[in-house]
Amino acid sequence: MAVxxxxxxxxxxxxxxxxxxxxxxxxxxxxxxxRNRLALVSAVYLILLAIVALVALVWTPYPTSAIGVAPIYxxxxxxxxxxxxxxGRDLLSRLMAxxxxxxxxxxxxxxxxxxxGVVVGLTAGYFRGWVDGVIxxxxxxxxxxxxxxxxxxxxxVLGRSFTNVVIAISATVWMDVARLVRGQTxxxxxxxxxxxxxxxxxxxxxxxxxxxxxxxxGPIIVAVTFVIPSAILFxxxxxxxxxxxxxxxxxxxxxxxxxVQALRLSPHIxxxxxxxxxxxxxxxxxxxxxxxxxxxxxxxx
Amino acid sequence: xxxxxxxxxxLNTHFFTDDGEVKAVRGVSFxxxxxETVGIVGESGCGKSVTAMxxxxxxxxxxxxxxxxxxxxxxxLLKLNKxxxxxxxxxxxxxxxxxxxxxxxxxxxxGFQINEAMRAHNKIPRRDISRRGIDLLKQVRVPDAExxxxxxxxxxxxxxxxxxxxxxxxxxxxxxxIADEPTTALxxxxxAQILELxxxxxxQTGAAIILITHNLGIVAGLCRRVLVMYAxxxxxxxxxxxxxxxxxxxxxxxxxxxxxxxDSDRQERLLSIEGLPPDLIDLPVGCKFNPRCPxxxxxxxxxxxxxxxxxxxxxxxxxxxxxxxxxxxxxATIEDTxxxxxxxxxxxxxxxxxxxxxxxxxxxx
Amino acid sequence: MLIYIGQRVLLIAFTVLVVSFVVFLGIHSLPxxxxxxxxxxxxxxxxxxxxxxxxxxVLVQYWDFISHAVQGNFxxxxxxxxxxxxxxxxxxxxxSAELGGAALVITIGMGVLFGVIAALRQNTWVDxxxxxxxxxxxxxxxxxxxxxxVLIFGIWxxxxxxxxxxxxLTWDGTYGTLIELSVxxxxxxxxxxxxxxxxxxxxxxxxxxxxxxxxxxAKGLKNSVVVVRHALRNALIPVTSVLGPLIISIITGSVVIxxxxxxxxxxxxxxxxxxxxxxxxxxAVFTMYALLVGVANLAVDLAYTVIDxxxxx
Numbered sequence: 001m002a003v004x005x006x007x008x009x010x011x012x013x014x015x016x017x018x019x020x021x022x023x024x025x026x027x028x029x030x031x032x033x034x035r036n037r038l039a040l041v042s043a044v045y046l047i048l049l050a051i052v053a054l055v056a057l058v059w060t061p062y063p064t065s066a067i068g069v070a071p072i073y074x075x076x077x078x079x080x081x082x083x084x085x086x087x088g089r090d091l092l093s094r095l096m097a098x099x100x101x102x103x104x105x106x107x108x109x110x111x112x113x114x115x116x117g118v119v120v121g122l123t124a125g126y127f128r129g130w131v132d133g134v135i136x137x138x139x140x141x142x143x144x145x146x147x148x149x150x151x152x153x154x155x156x157v158l159g160r161s162f163t164n165v166v167i168a169i170s171a172t173v174w175m176d177v178a179r180l181v182r183g184q185t186x187x188x189x190x191x192x193x194x195x196x197x198x199x200x201x202x203x204x205x206x207x208x209x210x211x212x213x214x215x216x217x218g219p220i221i222v223a224v225t226f227v228i229p230s231a232i233l234f235x236x237x238x239x240x241x242x243x244x245x246x247x248x249x250x251x252x253x254x255x256x257x258x259x260v261q262a263l264r265l266s267p268h269i270x271x272x273x274x275x276x277x278x279x280x281x282x283x284x285x286x287x288x289x290x291x292x293x294x295x296x297x298x299x300x301x
Numbered sequence: 302x303x304x305x306x307x308x309x310x311x312l313n314t315h316f317f318t319d320d321g322e323v324k325a326v327r328g329v330s331f332x333x334x335x336x337e338t339v340g341i342v343g344e345s346g347c348g349k350s351v352t353a354m355x356x357x358x359x360x361x362x363x364x365x366x367x368x369x370x371x372x373x374x375x376x377x378l379l380k381l382n383k384x385x386x387x388x389x390x391x392x393x394x395x396x397x398x399x400x401x402x403x404x405x406x407x408x409x410x411x412g413f414q415i416n417e418a419m420r421a422h423n424k425i426p427r428r429d430i431s432r433r434g435i436d437l438l439k440q441v442r443v444p445d446a447e448x449x450x451x452x453x454x455x456x457x458x459x460x461x462x463x464x465x466x467x468x469x470x471x472x473x474x475x476x477x478x479i480a481d482e483p484t485t486a487l488x489x490x491x492x493a494q495i496l497e498l499x500x501x502x503x504x505q506t507g508a509a510i511i512l513i514t515h516n517l518g519i520v521a522g523l524c525r526r527v528l529v530m531y532a533x534x535x536x537x538x539x540x541x542x543x544x545x546x547x548x549x550x551x552x553x554x555x556x557x558x559x560x561x562x563x564d565s566d567r568q569e570r571l572l573s574i575e576g577l578p579p580d581l582i583d584l585p586v587g588c589k590f591n592p593r594c595p596x597x598x599x600x601x602x603x604x605x606x607x608x609x610x611x612x613x614x615x616x617x618x619x620x621x622x623x624x625x626x627x628x629x630x631x632x633a634t635i636e637d638t639x640x641x642x643x644x645x646x647x648x649x650x651x652x653x654x655x656x657x658x659x660x661x662x663x664x665x666x
Numbered sequence: 667m668l669i670y671i672g673q674r675v676l677l678i679a680f681t682v683l684v685v686s687f688v689v690f691l692g693i694h695s696l697p698x699x700x701x702x703x704x705x706x707x708x709x710x711x712x713x714x715x716x717x718x719x720x721x722x723x724v725l726v727q728y729w730d731f732i733s734h735a736v737q738g739n740f741x742x743x744x745x746x747x748x749x750x751x752x753x754x755x756x757x758x759x760x761x762s763a764e765l766g767g768a769a770l771v772i773t774i775g776m777g778v779l780f781g782v783i784a785a786l787r788q789n790t791w792v793d794x795x796x797x798x799x800x801x802x803x804x805x806x807x808x809x810x811x812x813x814x815x816v817l818i819f820g821i822w823x824x825x826x827x828x829x830x831x832x833x834x835l836t837w838d839g840t841y842g843t844l845i846e847l848s849v850x851x852x853x854x855x856x857x858x859x860x861x862x863x864x865x866x867x868x869x870x871x872x873x874x875x876x877x878x879x880x881x882x883x884a885k886g887l888k889n890s891v892v893v894v895r896h897a898l899r900n901a902l903i904p905v906t907s908v909l910g911p912l913i914i915s916i917i918t919g920s921v922v923i924x925x926x927x928x929x930x931x932x933x934x935x936x937x938x939x940x941x942x943x944x945x946x947x948x949x950a951v952f953t954m955y956a957l958l959v960g961v962a963n964l965a966v967d968l969a970y971t972v973i974d975x976x977x978x979x
Binding site (some may be wrong): 137140141143144145146147148149152153154156157229233236237240241242243253256260263267270274277278281282285286289 | 941
């Protein structure tokens with residue numbers, strides 16, 4: 001949209017007269033990322049979260065499905081740090097297990113979306129013509145359908161399970177990455193080094209994965225980093241509405257949903273999973289922002 | 302002697318960046334007479350655009366005018382408040398820019414943008430403004446002005462866009478028009494047309510023109526006087542023919558020699574100036590050109606030269622001057638123009654200079 | 667231009683057909699049927715199924731559905747025997763549209779305003795505060811915010827509000843007063859307005875450094891004029907381009923919000939119909955949604971040509 005401007009007097013000034021050592025894009029980007037404190041804090045939080053999730057694989061303070069280990073609806077106490085839910089299950093343990101689900105859903109969805117999006121986007125952008133036409137139409141059709149409703153329906157029809165939830169989520173967010181990759185491919189394929197590669201007889205696949213993809217990697221990584229919180233949010237929505245992963249699996253959304261019922265009595269049942277969700281989503285978003293600021297080749301000033 | 306329209310005295314503009322203080326314009330002083338055409342010439346990054354922007358107070362963060370006076374029709378522009386400065390902008394002093402595609406708002410019609418300039422400074426009824434807009438477009442020789450005035454910038458060609466910008470600039474009959482590289486983004490043939498237009502407008506309206514460019518040929522075509530800038534300073538100024546005939550500063554001399562000339566001997570090699578302009582955060586001591594100057598002497602390394610009269614109405618800032626270079630250093634038949642080649646003077650135990658070849662090796666890939 | 671609109675309308679029609687077909691098939695492939703909960707068996711079940719045409723082949727049923735639907739008749743509800751769906755759906759559509767519309771106004775109004783302020787005061791405390799709020803706004807799940815609102819306004823402040831945020835399950839006349847609508851609208855619009863704020867800010871920052879803004883300043887225009895007429899107008903272009911997905915966000919968000927606040931809109935109907943197995947209603951609602959989304963997208967694309975005259979179809 002914004003027209004590319006000829007260098008302004010002062011910009012051109014600063015960049016042309018300062019003869020400094022030019023770090024490569026990655027080193028420069030990492031340096032900028034390190035300076036972004038919010039992104040760093042977020043990264044630390046997420047690492048901790050991942051550790052908690054891994055720990056939960058083998059140990060939680062109480063078994064997550066054990067009913068009645070604490071008085072029902074009880075608030076935080078010495079033996080139950082986050083209190084208990086309406087069936088007397090320890091909330092902390094359930095939340096730890098919930099972390100697993102959320103992270104798994106997020107990462108798995110992101111991986112699938114990355115795979116599909118890259119393949120589709122590269123194909124559409126590189127081969128253009130009718131291939132692009134068909135793919136773009138499909139993408140537009142998918143865009144024309146409200147995501148949550150599709151996911152809802154998919155889960156209803158296919159049944160409630162972890163796999164189905166991941167499939168449903170992926171099916172509704174892959175278009176953004178595909179469109180991004182397509183756009184990048186379209187512009188990158190005109191670059192000189194692609195011409196050079198083709199002239200020297202490189203095969204299409206090699207060009208795609210050896211030249212185009214590495215150069216589009218920056219925005220792709222950023223986009224995928226934002227897919228993760230979307231997926232987690234999605235899953236939370238589905239669980240909240242009662243159509244997500246079936247009980248007794250403790251997902252944060254499901255626990256929050258239970259918490260709403262008991263809002264007046266024991267607000268902590270809604271509060272803690274909501275906090276966990278919010279912090280995790282915040283962390284991913286800050287990190288994504290940081291990544292984008294760090295690796296976006298456009299100068300800000 | 303009439304009072305100058307514009308007197309710039311000791312202008313200093315610096316940029317306070319994360320990497321350091323960039324001293325973009327240092328001690329620039331010059332005058333512009335009413336109706337005069339002055340060119341400011343120099344390489345990219347020498348400070349010519351920043352100088353122009355400083356005149357109108359358009360320098361944005363992190364840049365700032367740190368010292369100096371800009372006396373326009375008796376008033377120091379640097380002492381005006383925002384409102385007063387705004388009144389001058391677009392009305393008494395107008396500025397047009399390099400790339401007319403990006404310098405025009407893409408979502409507003411051309412006519413609107415021209416009329417806007419007038420509306421901001423005059424309280425004339427809309428119909429009169431519209432008519433004047435069409436007249437302006439005609440004046441800058443845009444064909445079919447009545448219809449084209451309703452077009453959007455992307456519907457104009459490059460040359461026409463620049464004409465529209467000129468129309469916009471002249472709409473309030475300014476006393477001074479500053480043109481920052483107005484032809485750089487255009488084809489050569491269109492360049493000639495625009496220059497001719499500017500020349501005619503200068504004669505018709507009597508508006509003074511400051512033309513900023515890196516292209517010497519353009520200066521020759523339009524301006525009566527020229528200022529040569531290097532690394533944020535004026536190194537030479539004077540009447541155009543005189544400077545072209547006998548440049549006194551080695552930089553000017555080198556510039557002129559590096560321009561291919563139709564009448565030159567085909568065997569003569571095109572000479573380029575070795576090296577790169579200095580780092581404006583970390584400037585060398587003494588003359589800023591000394592790392593690249595073939596005629597430098599010892600004094601050039603320690604003392605920055607002061608601008609002095611070197612011929613009638615011509616000033617240069619150099620300890621050597623081409624006069625001496627011709628007399629003592631065989632400048633007329635010089636072959637090797639690498640730094641210090643003609644004078645044989647190289648830094649010894651003095652502040653190590655920025656090695657031009659090292660800078661090239663580290664250039665961005 | 668007209669050709670373009672025609673093409674888009676065709677695409678919408680095509681999409682709606684495909685969507686309704688897929689949904690129809692999906693629903694009808696579910697095990698069991700609508701009447702499962704009602705303990706009807708054997709002959710009575712067969713009779714019921716026959717009465718509602720549910721024993722015919724799926725494709726026949728679909729054809730029946732779609733041929734009536736294009737005439738505006740969505741059939742009858744299976745749970746509330748015989749009650750025509752169309753009037754219900756239309757009524758609920760108006761409710762949801764009111765809610766969604768309010769949310770959209772908040773989205774654009776608040777979003778753009780805060781985005782511009784943050785951009786103009788870049789790197790000051792104002793910027794940091796606004797940016798942080800925005801990030802929180804699109805990170806905290808809307809059901810959390812909605813639940814909190816219900817808690818605060820519906821329960822704790824019950825005496826003040828008179829419980830106005832619990833809505834009756836029946837409906838009479840147009841929906842809700844501005845006050846009643848404002849809380850759920852904010853809960854619904856918070857997510858999208860935060861996104862708009864972020865995008866507006868980034869876009870403004872980009873535009874402010876453009877050459878034409880410099881030209882505008884050089885013309886001696888007032889700062890407010892430069893910001894609004896020159897900068898903002900261009901900055902809104904990227905915002906408009908995401909308006910489509912944002913409207914879809916509002917639509918899907920309304921499903922949750924209506925549920926929590928008990929608002930009798932399309933979203934609530936959707937969930938209810940799924941839970942009560944009233945599949946005719948489900949299909950009808952879904953089709954309406956698909957249509958709504960298509961029209962909204964087209965409207966946004968047309969708005970685009972107004973904002974950016976370089977775009978011509």
